[in-house]
Amino acid sequence: MIKSRRTASKAAALLVLLAMPSCITAFTIVSRQPLTSLHSSPVASAPLYASSSDSADEEYSDDFTGSSSSANSKSSSNSDETPETEEEFNSAAEEWAAQQAKEINAMTKKRYVVVGAGWGGWGAAKALCEAGIDADITLIDALPDPTGATPYLSKTGKPVEAGTRGFWKDYPNINRLCAELNIAEDDVFTPYTNSSFYSPDGLEATAPVFGEARLPFSIPGFGDSDQPFPMLPSPLGQVLATFPLFERIPLADRASMVGLLLATVDCLGNDEATQMEYDRMSAHDLFVKFGLSKRLVEDFIKPTLLVGLFKPPEELSALVVMELLYYYALAHQDSFDVRWIKNGTVADSLVMPLAEKLQNVYNLKVMGGCRVGEIAVEKDENGKASANKITYQNSGGETKTLHDVDGIILALGCKGMESVVQASPDLARYQEFSLAASLKGIDVISCRIWFDRIVPTRTPANVFSRFEALRGAGGTFFMLDQLQENSPDLWGAAAADVLDDEGEVIESTRGSVVACDFYNAGGVMSLSDEDIIKTLTDELLPSAVPRFADAKVVDSWVGKYPGVVSWFSPGSYNKRPPLEGAGDALPNVKCAGDWVRMGDREHGAKGLCQERAFVSGFEAANSLLRSTADAFVATQVLPVREDEAQFKAAVEVNKKIMGSGLLPRFWTR
Ligand SMILES: Cc1cc2nc3c(=O)[nH]c(=O)nc-3n(C[C@H](O)[C@H](O)[C@H](O)COP(=O)(O)OP(=O)(O)OC[C@H]3O[C@@H](n4cnc5c(N)ncnc54)[C@H](O)[C@@H]3O)c2cc1C
Numbered sequence: 200m201i202k203s204r205r206t207a208s209k210a211a212a213l214l215v216l217l218a219m220p221s222c223i224t225a226f227t228i229v230s231r232q233p234l235t236s237l238h239s240s241p242v243a244s245a246p247l248y249a250s251s252s253d254s255a256d257e258e259y260s261d262d263f264t265g266s267s268s269s270a271n272s273k274s275s276s277n278s279d280e281t282p283e284t285e286e287e288f289n290s291a292a293e294e295w296a297a298q299q300a301k302e303i304n305a306m307t308k309k310r311y312v313v314v315g316a317g318w319g320g321w322g323a324a325k326a327l328c329e330a331g332i333d334a335d336i337t338l339i340d341a342l343p344d345p346t347g348a349t350p351y352l353s354k355t356g357k358p359v360e361a362g363t364r365g366f367w368k369d370y371p372n373i374n375r376l377c378a379e380l381n382i383a384e385d386d387v388f389t390p391y392t393n394s395s396f397y398s399p400d401g402l403e404a405t406a407p408v409f410g411e412a413r414l415p416f417s418i419p420g421f422g423d424s425d426q427p428f429p430m431l432p433s434p435l436g437q438v439l440a441t442f443p444l445f446e447r448i449p450l451a452d453r454a455s456m457v458g459l460l461l462a463t464v465d466c467l468g469n470d471e472a473t474q475m476e477y478d479r480m481s482a483h484d485l486f487v488k489f490g491l492s493k494r495l496v497e498d499f500i501k502p503t504l505l506v507g508l509f510k511p512p513e514e515l516s517a518l519v520v521m522e523l524l525y526y527y528a529l530a531h532q533d534s535f536d537v538r539w540i541k542n543g544t545v546a547d548s549l550v551m552p553l554a555e556k557l558q559n560v561y562n563l564k565v566m567g568g569c570r571v572g573e574i575a576v577e578k579d580e581n582g583k584a585s586a587n588k589i590t591y592q593n594s595g596g597e598t599k600t601l602h603d604v605d606g607i608i609l610a611l612g613c614k615g616m617e618s619v620v621q622a623s624p625d626l627a628r629y630q631e632f633s634l635a636a637s638l639k640g641i642d643v644i645s646c647r648i649w650f651d652r653i654v655p656t657r658t659p660a661n662v663f664s665r666f667e668a669l670r671g672a673g674g675t676f677f678m679l680d681q682l683q684e685n686s687p688d689l690w691g692a693a694a695a696d697v698l699d700d701e702g703e704v705i706e707s708t709r710g711s712v713v714a715c716d717f718y719n720a721g722g723v724m725s726l727s728d729e730d731i732i733k734t735l736t737d738e739l740l741p742s743a744v745p746r747f748a749d750a751k752v753v754d755s756w757v758g759k760y761p762g763v764v765s766w767f768s769p770g771s772y773n774k775r776p777p778l779e780g781a782g783d784a785l786p787n788v789k790c791a792g793d794w795v796r797m798g799d800r801e802h803g804a805k806g807l808c809q810e811r812a813f814v815s816g817f818e819a820a821n822s823l824l825r826s827t828a829d830a831f832v833a834t835q836v837l838p839v840r841e842d843e844a845q846f847k848a849a850v851e852v853n854k855k856i857m858g859s860g861l862l863p864r865f866w867t868r
Contacts, residue, residue: 309334309605309828312589313816314571314619316345318809319791320610321553322372322816323823326834327608328561330824336563337601339591341570341615346558347551350544353647353756357691360544361758362645363677363714365537365660367527368410369803370810371837372817373549380552387548389682391536394660396502397743403498403664404445405657409437410533432845434460436532448498458489463521463529465857465864468850474518476867478772482512482520488866502664505673508806509641509718509764519767522805530803531840539660539682545809568594572618574607576625576785585787586626606823609780610791610816613640614762616776626788629781634774635790640762642724644672644717646731649690650710650750653680661743668738670722676740679712693754710750713740718764728757765794765807772796778818786826791819803839 309332313323316338324338343349353359366373366388377384391410396403411427430436445453462485466477477485482504486496501511507523508515528535540548557563575588589601611619613635620627620636627633659681663674679689687694687704689712697708715735717723723731732755740747776790778797793812800818804811817834824831842850856862 310603311336311606312601312604313338313608313610315610315615316340317610318812319816321550322813323608323610323791323820324557324563326817326820328557328563329834330831332828332831337566338563339566339569339571342567344567346554346565347546350547352691355754357693357754359647359756361760362716364545364809365539368533368536369839372814373810375837387541388538389541391538392660393658395658396662396664398664399666399742402446406535407440408536409440410536430532433531433843434529448495452492452495455490455492455495458491462489463525464849464853466518466521467525468853475772478516478518479770480517480867481769482515482517485517486512502662502673505718506662506675508767509673510766514768516767516769516771526803526805542683542686572622574619574623574626584785606787606827608789608791608819608823612763612792613638613765629785631777631781635776638771638774639766641764641766642720642761643764644720644723645758646715646735647756648713648752649754651753652710652750654711654744654746654750656744663739666739668734672720672723673718675716677714679714724759731757779822789819789823791816
């Protein structure tokens with residue numbers, strides 16, 4: 200639903216207001232009505248004429264310009280004091296009209312609240328701000344400062360981040376955000392990087408940058424060895440490019456991956472009912488049924504899932520595993536290519552400039568340190584329900600309430616949803632919210648270690664696989680000194696601590712800075728911070744890269760985040776919150792976040808993914824505006840790249856075979 204621009208003049212505003220004084224006055228004395236009933240009232244369109252100077256004016260519809268054309272005709276005032284000259288008449292009338300307009304505006308101006316300021320919440324806030332409507336938009340989060348303006352620091356003043364996040368090839372909406380904020384992608388992201396897999400046996404595999412891969416050997420028709428790799432139909436390119444890079448896993452084991460390709464075509468190429476059958480199955484069952492070798496699963500797929508979906512195959516929905524596999528690895532030769540933040544954090548590189556723009560240009564109000572509790576729902580005289588009151592606790596511990604809310608986007612993760620729904624009996628009555636609140640999240644731990652010397656590693660991004668010390672968790676370590684060019688900023692204030700006789704910083708004291716994350720970290724959670732760092736520095740890091748054994752820890756930080764990450768468990772699909780919330784039963788509450796089911800608006804970005812969360816925010820805002828606003832500018836969502844022809848063809852062939860009834864889908868139920 201796209202609206203064009205409003206050009207209604209001040210004169211038009213005057214005329215319209217003069218023409219309906221009684222009705223306006225009536226509205227100035229009633230309390231705010233539920234939006235739905237306002238829409239059906241003749242005054243609902245009044246604010247479209249009422250304000251002439253705010254920036255949002257530009258976005259209103261030409262439809263309303265039509266009405267403004269009558270402004271040139273004269274109209275008599277019903278004011279008691281008759282102005283003597285035409286000028287006086289105009290001035291008094293304009294003043295009166297402006298006052299009336301202000302009052303109507305205050306009454307009919309929409310009040311939207313986005314709860315949760317992750318990528319989902321920021322996407323929603325952005326789309327609401329840019330919708331060209333007259334609205335007060337508030338983003339509220341429990342974090343002290345969700346705008347990214349206040350850096351998170353360790354106790355010793357060094358910058359830290361809750362997890363290191365990569366940006367994969369197909370993140371078109373985040374890339375567009377950079378362009379909109381005038382951020383050059385090369386300034387904010389590193390080049391695409393390789394990553395390595397380490398097990399107790401040493402290096403298992405190194406993932407290349409597929410977009411820049413070189414031929415491992417001469418291939419007739421494609422070129423000689425070490426020539427740049429041609430873009431090949433997926434998955435041929437991936438198979439060839441990784442051929443020499445698996446150090447240990449035998450070819451026969453790798454070849455067993457083909458079973459997974461068949462399942463992926465069958466699952467992703469079919470309708471929602473079939474996909475739900477796969478969702479009820481665990482990825483472990485799928486691997487067994489489709490003949491994947493135990494070695495391939497144990498040494499490669501399981502550690503990949505532990506760091507991609509943060510759970511082992513037996514605890515993951517087969518559907519989401521295939522979505523992840525397809526989106527991040529199979530769709531195109533270079534789908535697996537990933538880059539990282541080049542300076543600082545996601546919060547200060549991307550969120551902060553976005554927050555500044557939305558606050559400065561659109562008056563977005565951001566409320567940090569505010570934990571939302573109850574969301575209350577009311578019914579109007581026609582029995583139509585709307586959520587209109589949000590209670591929260593601010594950082595000072597006071598309980599406050601936002602009243603007269605017209606629309607809410609719940610951009611909460613699973614833990615936040617659980618706490619809000621538990622505190623909101625009205626919301627809990629809708630099964631969409633109570634089911635979402637029943638889903639549990641995954642524990643993660645983030646660590647940062649500052650070493651006294653540079654430790655060279657084969658690649659900057661690395662995965663731990665099969666180590667006993669992980670206690671069932673997945674693990675990664677990122678060489679921030681490599682990704683961020685050994686920036687002194689990685690050391691915070693301490694960067695300037697050690698000076699030579701001339702007062703210059705002795706850079707040699709600044710060694711490697713390593714960010715380590717544990718996913719599915721339940722088994723590690725109860726260890727003390729000191730023991731977690733010891734596990735990393737005494738066992739995990741030196742087992743992967745022996746030179747860590749020589750490096751001394753200068754400082755360290757551990758952040759524990761229990762139950763915060765979306766867990767795509769078997770059978771969770773129909774409990775995940777729909778983008779539309781409870782739909783028509785409660786049209787002014789929508790949901791955003793990586794775990795949201797987007798229905799007709801489903802996007803190609805899948806899994807635990809910033810792009811997915813961001814897009815879901817756009818879609819939730821568009822949906823809320825469709826339900827609550829007369830006219831708005833919808834945020835356009837960029838799709839990921841189209842499926843390649845061979846995938847589409849495989850889907851068609853599969854549909855024919857499965858549709859013929861010759862091969863019952865006996866492996867699902
Ligand atoms: C360690 C780690 C590594 C990751 N790596 C990657 C990666 O490499 N690439 C990638 O694309 N993605 C990665 N992800 C996933 C990605 O970060 C998420 O998918 C995405 O950030 C989810 O955004 P969201 O808006 O859905 O949820 P969240 O970011 O969880 O936002 C929810 C917000 O709600 C707030 N909240 C909760 N309860 C309340 C309440 N009661 N009142 C007010 N506010 C509340 C929270 O404070 C939070 O800010 C990673 C995640 C983690 C944890």
